[in-house]
Structures are given as structure tokens and as C-alpha cells.
Amino acid sequence: MLSTESGSVDSVLVTTKRRRFFTVPFVLLVSMAWSARTQAQQPPHGFAVERFYPSPPGGGWFVMDDLDMQGGLGGAVAVASGYAHNPLVVTPSDGTQRFSLVSDEVFVDFGLAVTYHRYRVSLNFPMPLLVIGTSGMFGPYQLTAPAVTVPTHPDVISDARLGFDVRLLGEPASAFRLGVGAQLLIPFGDRDDYVTDGRYRGMFRGLVAGDIGRFSYAGQLGVHVRPVDDGPVPGGPQGNELLFGGSAGRRISMGSRTLVIGPEFFGETAMRSTVGEATGFEGLLTVRFEDIGEQHLRVKLGAGGGFVPHFGAPDFRIVVGLELVGRRSEP
Amino acid sequence: MSYGSHCGRGVTVDAQIIGHVQPPTIARGHSSLMTTSDCARGARRTRHIGRVLPVGAGTLAAILIASAPLRAQTAAPGSRAGEQPSLMKALADQDLHDIEDERWNAYTQFTYISNWKGAFPAAYTNANGSINSLIPDSERSFTGTATLYFGIRLWKGGEAYLVPEVIAERPLSQLRGLGGSIQNFELQKGGTATPQAYRSRAIVKQTFGLGGKREKEESAPMQLGTHYDGRRIVVVAGNFSILDFFDKNAFDIDPRQGFFSLAFLTHAAYDFASDARGYSWGGVAEVYWDDWAVRFGRITPPKDPNQLPVDFRLFRYYGDQVEVEHKHQLFNQDGSVRVLAFRNHEDIGRFSDAVGALQADPQQNAANCNTFNYGSNNASAPDLCWVREPNVKVGVGVFAEQYVAPDVGVFIRGMVADGHTEVDAYTSTDRSVSIGALAKGSLWSRPRDVAGVGFTGGWISPAHVEYLRLGGIDGFIGDGNIHPGAESTVDVFYSVNVGKSFWFSADYQHVTNPGFNTDRGPVNIVGARVHVEY
Numbered sequence: 001m002l003s004t005e006s007g008s009v010d011s012v013l014v015t016t017k018r019r020r021f022f023t024v025p026f027v028l029l030v031s032m033a034w035s036a037r038t039q040a041q042q043p044p045h046g047f048a049v050e051r052f053y054p055s056p057p058g059g060g061w062f063v064m065d066d067l068d069m070q071g072g073l074g075g076a077v078a079v080a081s082g083y084a085h086n087p088l089v090v091t092p093s094d095g096t097q098r099f100s101l102v103s104d105e106v107f108v109d110f111g112l113a114v115t116y117h118r119y120r121v122s123l124n125f126p127m128p129l130l131v132i133g134t135s136g137m138f139g140p141y142q143l144t145a146p147a148v149t150v151p152t153h154p155d156v157i158s159d160a161r162l163g164f165d166v167r168l169l170g171e172p173a174s175a176f177r178l179g180v181g182a183q184l185l186i187p188f189g190d191r192d193d194y195v196t197d198g199r200y201r202g203m204f205r206g207l208v209a210g211d212i213g214r215f216s217y218a219g220q221l222g223v224h225v226r227p228v229d230d231g232p233v234p235g236g237p238q239g240n241e242l243l244f245g246g247s248a249g250r251r252i253s254m255g256s257r258t259l260v261i262g263p264e265f266f267g268e269t270a271m272r273s274t275v276g277e278a279t280g281f282e283g284l285l286t287v288r289f290e291d292i293g294e295q296h297l298r299v300k301l302g303a304g305g306g307f308v309p310h311f312g313a314p315d316f317r318i319v320v321g322l323e324l325v326g327r328r329s330e331p
Numbered sequence: 332m333s334y335g336s337h338c339g340r341g342v343t344v345d346a347q348i349i350g351h352v353q354p355p356t357i358a359r360g361h362s363s364l365m366t367t368s369d370c371a372r373g374a375r376r377t378r379h380i381g382r383v384l385p386v387g388a389g390t391l392a393a394i395l396i397a398s399a400p401l402r403a404q405t406a407a408p409g410s411r412a413g414e415q416p417s418l419m420k421a422l423a424d425q426d427l428h429d430i431e432d433e434r435w436n437a438y439t440q441f442t443y444i445s446n447w448k449g450a451f452p453a454a455y456t457n458a459n460g461s462i463n464s465l466i467p468d469s470e471r472s473f474t475g476t477a478t479l480y481f482g483i484r485l486w487k488g489g490e491a492y493l494v495p496e497v498i499a500e501r502p503l504s505q506l507r508g509l510g511g512s513i514q515n516f517e518l519q520k521g522g523t524a525t526p527q528a529y530r531s532r533a534i535v536k537q538t539f540g541l542g543g544k545r546e547k548e549e550s551a552p553m554q555l556g557t558h559y560d561g562r563r564i565v566v567v568a569g570n571f572s573i574l575d576f577f578d579k580n581a582f583d584i585d586p587r588q589g590f591f592s593l594a595f596l597t598h599a600a601y602d603f604a605s606d607a608r609g610y611s612w613g614g615v616a617e618v619y620w621d622d623w624a625v626r627f628g629r630i631t632p633p634k635d636p637n638q639l640p641v642d643f644r645l646f647r648y649y650g651d652q653v654e655v656e657h658k659h660q661l662f663n664q665d666g667s668v669r670v671l672a673f674r675n676h677e678d679i680g681r682f683s684d685a686v687g688a689l690q691a692d693p694q695q696n697a698a699n700c701n702t703f704n705y706g707s708n709n710a711s712a713p714d715l716c717w718v719r720e721p722n723v724k725v726g727v728g729v730f731a732e733q734y735v736a737p738d739v740g741v742f743i744r745g746m747v748a749d750g751h752t753e754v755d756a757y758t759s760t761d762r763s764v765s766i767g768a769l770a771k772g773s774l775w776s777r778p779r780d781v782a783g784v785g786f787t788g789g790w791i792s793p794a795h796v797e798y799l800r801l802g803g804i805d806g807f808i809g810d811g812n813i814h815p816g817a818e819s820t821v822d823v824f825y826s827v828n829v830g831k832s833f834w835f836s837a838d839y840q841h842v843t844n845p846g847f848n849t850d851r852g853p854v855n856i857v858g859a860r861v862h863v864e865y
Binding site for chain 1: 418425428435479483495527528529530606608642
């Protein structure tokens with residue numbers, strides 16, 4: 001009985017093992033197929049389309065940083081606003097079904113910075129006022145356009161940026177200044193609105209700037225730590241990115257006031273991809289009026305567009321900015 | 332207006348006053364308030380600015396970083412006493428900032444409130460498929476808020492303010508079952524335990540001086556340090572809480588240091604137009620003339636009752652309010668009286684229309700709604716979803732506060748609303764009264780402590796009762812049946828100031844007839860609060 005039972009048990013076990021031998025892969029395959037099917041049916045999440053990251057308040061340029069921190073405890077506040085047209089256009093490889101998933105974007109970015117000697121801590125709050133586009137199909141995906149307007153989203157804030165910058169070499173107004181900066185992007189908002197990745201992000205940048213006679217310049221090279229790599233949208237985020245940019249301007253003195261005119265270029269490329277589809281590059285022609293000495297004021301205007309299309313690099317962009325720079329004392 | 336004005340005029344003129352206060356905001360009862368600054372000054376100055384910068388930056392960083400994974404919540408500013416550390420004071424102490432004539436300022440606050448509700452008796456709960464009962468089991472609730480306040484002077488007489496805020500919350504019974512007696516004024520409709528960031532206020536304010544005695548406004552959240560004419564016109568436009576300007580808190584006590592119950596934030600029957608968080612878009616105009624003030628505001632209502640999307644058709648749907656205020660002295664003690672009236676023109680339903688629709692056609696019941704509704708499954712109940720159309724809601728109220736001794740004051744407020752239509756933004760209460768006393772701890776040598784005791788009562792109209800008796804629900808209440816009675820709350824609290832910038836508070840609330848229903852309750856709720864401001 002026992003052996004019979006035992007043999008019977010063994011037989012059952014063998015049978016069970018055989019069944020498992022076939023069943024497990026079958027279940028796995030079905031699961032994978034189901035999983036793939038499920039994935040294909042899942043509506044894609046959005047991501048942070050905007051790639052225009054205004055410089056910290058007091059940074060001078062729109063995106064670049066003049067590394068002009070100086071004096072004792074001081075600070076600045078800034079408001080930047082702008083419009084971008086077609087910052088996210090979906091274009092399949094065969095060129096068909098092209099549509100603007102995000103066609104219009106208006107934002108306001110408010111920032112506050114505190115400086116001490118060569119150090120600066122800053123905080124920026126971007127507030128999307130309008131993010132709209134056209135929904136469409138891309139392969140198996142139904143891509144739903146965002147519909148952010150002030151009435152539907154009366155109080156939305158997107159990813160806040162907490163930054164720290166330090167000038168390592170050079171003095172204010174010198175020919176060559178070198179610094180580094182780091183920013184933590186804190187996820188706020190809804191991914192479906194294409195205003196956030198829904199994940200923490202970080203930016204680490206090397207910064208240069210200088211003033212040579214009536215010529216000013218600035219540049220940056222850095223890394224954008226971006227965990228999101230799952231965007232099914234063509235040209236969406238593909239993980240960490242390399243940041244680059246530069247600016248140059250002619251300074252026109254008007255008594256105690258200054259007018260600075262010049263171009264500003266900036267872009268990014270996914271670090272694991274080759275240059276091309278994963279690279280965005282745009283430029284702005286900027287004019288800024290400065291009266292730092294008396295009015296502690298800087299007014300900026302810029303217009304431009306994307307040279308290399310990628311998400312965040314729009315067909316064209318118009319931006320304005322206002323900075324109030326606090327008094328500076330001796331350190 | 333908020334803070335400053337009081338310091339310069341009467342009520343909060345010197346350090347002997349209870350505090351200053353600020354305006355709150357609400358949301359379904361929830362709101363946030365604002366606090367004010369303490370007019371008392373004097374203060375020891377921070378000498379090592381080098382310590383201040385890292386502390387300030389660290390505070391901002393900690394609030395922002397922590398806010399994401401924490402339970403934070405939304406609330407408004409707190410008071411700023413003379414000895415209280417702040418970034419602005421530190422800068423001023425180093426002669427880097429003119430705190431009496433500011434071009435900009437920045438403040439921050441963090442508040443965590445925890446409540447525990449004990450089990451209570453209830454003859455029934457969510458009867459016949461209704462869904463708005465306060466659950467009779469014991470429950471815990473919390474809110475956490477972190478707020479930054481930025482202000483900047485734009486031009487002569489022009490100021491702008493921006494207030495980003497983060498909130499996380501878990502209400503009792505999904506914020507259902509209570510009329511005006513919400514146990515925590517910070518709660519918002521639609522809030523979640525996952526922190527949500529939003530912009531609570533973005534306003535531009537223009538002041539036109541008309542002369543009179545110069546009044547000093549202390550630097551505080553949403554108030555640049557400056558001087559105003561005692562006679563002036565103030566125009567405000569943007570995104571704000573109407574309670575920033577109307578029916579400010581008694582004695583300007585920062586709600587985050589005061590009563591826990593929402594019923595003391597403003598009139599429970601003041602169904603001011605706002606989105607689900609308690610904020611509105613629109614404009615306010617004020618005229619100050621010595622001891623008198625008159626203000627008018629028109630603001631946006633929600634597109635659907637108690638929801639976040641806003642209807643910007645301000646000439647078609649709006650909330651109007653007008654308030655007249657007079658400050659006085661009685662037996663050498665400051666006091667003030669205010670009369671407030673509101674008129675909302677919104678897309679809301681009348682209780683009698685909903686009942687009539689059901690009687691005329693039983694298919695027009697709560698379970699069959701095919702437009703915006705609150706999800707009742709009661710197939711025998713009326714529902715407002717069938718009868719929403721442009722309707723008018725009106726109310727009028729009175730508020731009076733009076734100091735009876737230095738740092739001790741009493742207040743009373745009452746309001747009557749018409750009671751014909753549903754709650755659109757604030758609470759389900761149609762008539763409300765509250766009375767209480769607040770004291771700072773100077774009598775017992777703890778001048779920054781705050782203690783208070785108050786009673787509030789709320790009622791609903793006969794039409795509202797009939798609608799609920801038939802099983803209907805509104806935005807917050809509806810047990811499936813009702814035996815009507817006054818919903819009342821007794822709230823007792825004590826806030827201990829520790830280390831100048833920290834307050835720890837304990838609170839007890841006894842709520843009778845929750846949801847205006849004598850078949851349920853009473854409910855006992857205890858609470859604790861941590862409040863930090865810098």
C-alpha cells in the first residue's frame with residue numbers, strides 16, 4: 001500500500017512535474033503575451049515636454065548663467081513667461097500621421113535666489129497656463145493630448161527646481177569665470193498634462209561666463225539625470241541626457257544702464273542614443289535691458305525656435321523676463 | 332490689508348493685542364488661512380548671517396523635498412512676532428533689507444494636524460444607498476501643509492504676491508457627514524494622502540493713497556512692510572482666497588495657531604464662490620476711510636459644485652460680496668464690527684426643484700443621474716443633478732470682536748443664507764452662529780501661547796431638511812434619512828510656543844448632531860498640531 005501509494009504519489013509528482021514543465025513556459029508565454037498586449041493597450045503616460053529651463057534669478061541670460069554672484073548676502077526674484085508653438089510633434093518614421101500632441105504652451109516661471117559671496121541657492125516654480133494639442137494614434141497607442149487651461153487647472157504647478165551654484169574661478173566682470181551648478185527637479189503636476197515626468201530629476205552643469213570689453217559670453221555643459229525612459233511617444237525621453245548651450249552678446253552702454261543683444265543656444269541629447277532623433281537644439285535672439293545699479297532691474301525679451309526638432313524644441317518660442325536684483329553689500 | 336492694516340489701525344496696534352491674523356481660505360471646508368504678523372516688535376537680532384543663509388535655504392529645501400513623500404498640506408501663513416526668526420528679519424538685521432519699506436519678502440510655514448475621532452452612536456449610516464454619512468467607527472485624519480509666500484513691489488503702490496503650497500491629507504469619512512463642523516480647517520475637497528502642489532495665490536494689488544493718518548504695515552506673509560494712507564483705495568486682482576479680504580479671523584489670530592474647527596474660520600453659512608481648494612479668481616476693491624472700510628469682490632465659482640475647474644464667465648456666473656467694517660474702542664479696548672452679504676449666481680440646484688422633479692417623474696432619482704452628481708445609489712431619493720441651472724443664493728451676516736483685556740478678546744458671528752439652493756463651495760450649513768474667546772498667554776507669562784474656547788451652531792432650511800429626509804445628498808451630507816437638529820461644536824485648544832518659531836497645540840472638539848441629524852452622534856474628536864514658520 002505504502003509503496004503503491006508511494007509509487008502513485010511519485011507518478012503523480014512526475015506527471016505534475018511534466019505538466020509543470022510544459023505549463024510553466026506556457027503560462028509565462030501567455031503572461032508575456034498578455035503583458036505585451038496589456039502594455040500595448042495601456043495609454044501612454046506623458047512627460048515633461050518643456051526644455052526651456054530659465055536661469056536662476058539674477059543669472060542674466062535666459063538659460064545661461066553669468067556667474068555674477070558677489071558681495072554679501074543678497075538675492076533676486078525673477079518672473080519669466082513665454083509661448084511655445086508645437087513643442088511636441090509626433091512624426092512616425094514613415095512621415096505619416098504627423099500631429100502636434102502638444103501644439104501650444106504658455107507658462108510662467110517664478111524664481112527666487114539668495115546669494116552670498118560666490119554662492120547661490122535658488123528656487124523656481126513653473127506654472128503652466130496653457131498646454132494643449134491634438135490627440136491621435138501612433139501604432140497601437142492612443143496618444144491623448146493634454147488639455148491644460150486656467151479654467152480646468154486653476155492652480156497647477158509643475159516641476160519645481162531647487163538649485164545651488166558656485167563660482168569656482170574668476171571674479172565678477174572678469175574675462176573668464178568658471179562654476180558648477182546642480183538642480184533638483186521636484187515632481188509636481190500630472191504626467192498626463194505633459195508637464196512632469198512624475199519622477200525626481202537632477203541637473204549637474206559646468207558653467208563658464210565672461211566679459212571681454214563690450215562682449216559677454218556664457219556656456220554650459222552638463223548632465224540631466226532623467227530616470228524616465230519609457231515614453232512610447234516618438235522622440236520622447238530616453239533616459240539621462242547631455243546638456244549643452246552657449247550665448248554671446250554685445251553690450252551697449254547707456255549711462256548707468258546697459259543693453260545686451262545676442263543669441264543664446266541650448267539643447268540636449270540622450271546619452272545612450274546617437275545624435276539625431278534624440279537631440280533637440282534651439283536658439284533665441286535675446287535683448288535685455290539692465291539697470292542694476294539704480295533700479296536693480298533687468299528686463300529680457302527673446303524670440304527663436306528649434307533648429308533640430310525634438311520634444312521641447314518648438315517651431316518658435318517667445319519669452320519675456322523680469323528680474324529684480326537685491327542690493328549687494330560687501331562680503 | 333490683511334496683516335498690516337490691523338497693526339496700524341486699532342485692533343492690532345501694539346504688542347498687547349492678541350495677534351494678528353490672517354485670512355484663511357477654505358475649501359469644502361477646508362481652508363487655509365493666512366496669518367499675520369505680530370505687531371509686537373523688538374527683538375533680538377540674529378547676528379550671524381552666515382547661519383541664516385544655510386538655515387533659510389535648508390528650510391526651503393527640506394520643505395520641498397520632504398513635501399513630496401510626506402503628508403503635507405495646505406494652509407496659510409502664520410504670525411510673525413518681533414522676536415520670531417525669519418529670513419527677512421535676518422536680512423534686515425544685517426542691513427541688507429529695509430523691512431519697513433520692502434521691495435520684496437519671502438516667508439514659509441509648515442503645519443501638521445492630526446485628529447482622532449472616537450466611535451459614536453448612530454441609528455443608521457448611509458441608509459438606502461446614500462453615501463454621505465460620517466462613519467461611526469473610530470477614524471484618524473491628518474493634514475500636512477507647506478507654504479512659501481513671496482511678495483514683490485512692482486511700482487509705486489503696486490504689489491504682487493505668489494503663494495505656492497503643498498498639501499497632503501486624509502479626511503474623516505472622505506470628508507462626508509459633517510456640515511460646518513469639519514474638525515480641521517485645512518482640509519480640502521479632493522485632497523489625497525499623496526502630496527499635491529499648487530499655486531494658492533497669485534495677485535496684483537494696487538493702492539491709491541487718499542491721505543489721512545499714515546499707517547504702518549508690518550512685513551508678513553502676503554504683506555510687504557510699508558506705510559499706507561489711512562484713507563485709501565485698494566484694488567486687487569488675481570487668484571486668491573476671498574477670506575484674505577472678507578471676514579478675516581477674529582483678532583487676526585493665525586488659524587494655524589488658533590481653533591482647529593473649520594466652523595471658526597468664517598461663517599459656516601458663507602458659501603463663497605471658490606474652487607474645491609477654497610480659492611477663487613476675480614477682483615476685490617476696498618475703500619479705507621479712517622476707522623471705516625467698505626469692500627466689494629466678484630469672484631469665480633466652480634464649474635460644477637465643489638469641484639476644482641473654474642467657470643471664468645464672470646458676467647454670467649459669479650459670487651459677489653460686500654462688507655462694511657468699523658473699528659472702534661470700547662472702554663479703551665479695541666474692537667470691530669463687520670456686516671457681510673453675499674449673492675452668488677451659479678449653476679446650482681434648488682432643493683424644492685429636486686424634490687419636485689422626483690415626484691413628477693420617479694425616474695429622476697439619485698441613482699439615474701447622467702450629469703454631474705455625487706454618486707448616490709439611492710433610487711428612491713431626489714438628486715440635484717436633475718435641476719441644476721442658473722440660480723441665485725444670498726446670505727447676510729454680522730461679526731463682532733472686542734478685546735476685554737489686554738490679549739483677551741471675545742467674538743461672535745452669525746449668518747443667515749436663503750437655504751433654497753445646494754452648497755456650491757463651502758459648507759452645507761444654511762444658518763450659522765459662533766461665539767468664543769481667545770487669549771494670548773501674557774497673563775501667565777507665556778505671551779506667544781494662544782488659548783481659546785468656542786461654540787458654534789449650524790442649521791439647515793426646511794427645504795434642505797425635506798430633501799435630505801427623502802434620501803437626497805449634497806456635496807457633504809445626506810445620511811439617507813434625517814431627524815433635523817442643530818449641528819454644534821464646542822472647540823477647546825491650547826497652543827504652546829516653543830523656540831519662537833514652533834507651536835505645538837492640543838485640541839478637543841465635541842460635535843453634536845453631525846450632518847444636522849439628531850439620529851447620529853455625538854462625536855468626540857481630539858487633535859494635535861505642529862506648526863513651524865520662518
